[in-house]
Amino acid sequence: MTRPDRRRPGRPSVLNIRAVGADALRLWTERGFAATNWNDLAEATGISTRTLLRHFPSRAEIAWLGVAPATDRLREVLTRAADDAPVAVVVRTAIVESVSRDPQIHELAPAWLRLISAEPTLAATAPAVYQPWIDTLTGYLARRLPGAPTAICRALATAYQAATFAALTEWAESGAHGDAADSVDRMLRWLDVHTPGTVPDGPAREP
The missing domain is CATH 1.10.10.60 (Homeodomain-like)
Structure with a gap:
């Protein structure tokens, strides 16, 4: 354009x-x-x-322009995932892929993270902004875990969103070295052990 x-x-x-x-x-x-x-x-x-x-x-x-495209990327990966793939692995992969690897966005990301973390007006709007992302992941978990209560699926999706944001914030505060998506991947491996469908011995090992 x-x-x-x-x-x-x-x-x-x-x-x-x-x-x-x-x-x-x-x-x-x-x-x-x-x-x-x-x-x-x-x-x-x-x-x-x-x-x-x-x-x-x-x-x-x-300020929140990047969240909708991230949600679209998350949905795309979840949609094309095989039905017999381990749930936790699919979720982690989809979230990591939802993090943009665009060099320009990568450059601006630390300043954006500082802004939305420090500005009360933006922090107050965060729950509504991230709701479609959480709803997308909740829907996938509910489909793959039919016996799980909806509240559990939503709690898991919310935990994943919080962990993703924590990983991005830690990446930015530590100097934004390396790829932000890789930092998210390392963080989310700690959640594998608590997510149904985890492959054995896969939770917190470094990639």
Whole structure:
């Protein structure tokens, strides 16, 4: 996609969503989320306030842009997984694959993680934002574990989401060395032992 001309804010023919998110994140990193408004975002992105508001109901929508694509990647892997594959292995693989390996996103991820962890407004919206991700994983667990109560499947999915976020946060705070997806994989192996369908002796070993 072609990025709109930053020197002439207005109505671009094609809105580069990724560029908007990156520019907004840089602005929030410099000034703080609460200290900026839509006019500031328009100046930072080169897109008119009117156009931004047409695409994003709130500033938080911009901050959480990466979660929906991650949910789509999670769903795709779960959907194509073999029905006889170990549940825990499928879940871990799907979550790891849901973490973007895009170099640009990888570069911005530490700043994004710091932002959503430190900003109360964004932290408050996190449960609703992650709900589709949790629902997707809950549905898979319920299908593969027909005897498990729905509440258990949801609890497992919620635990996986919390562990994934913890792994990403630890990766960022330790200097963002290596691939974020690999850090998630190492963290989730500790959950294998507690998840039905784990292969023997597979839980917490280093890959």
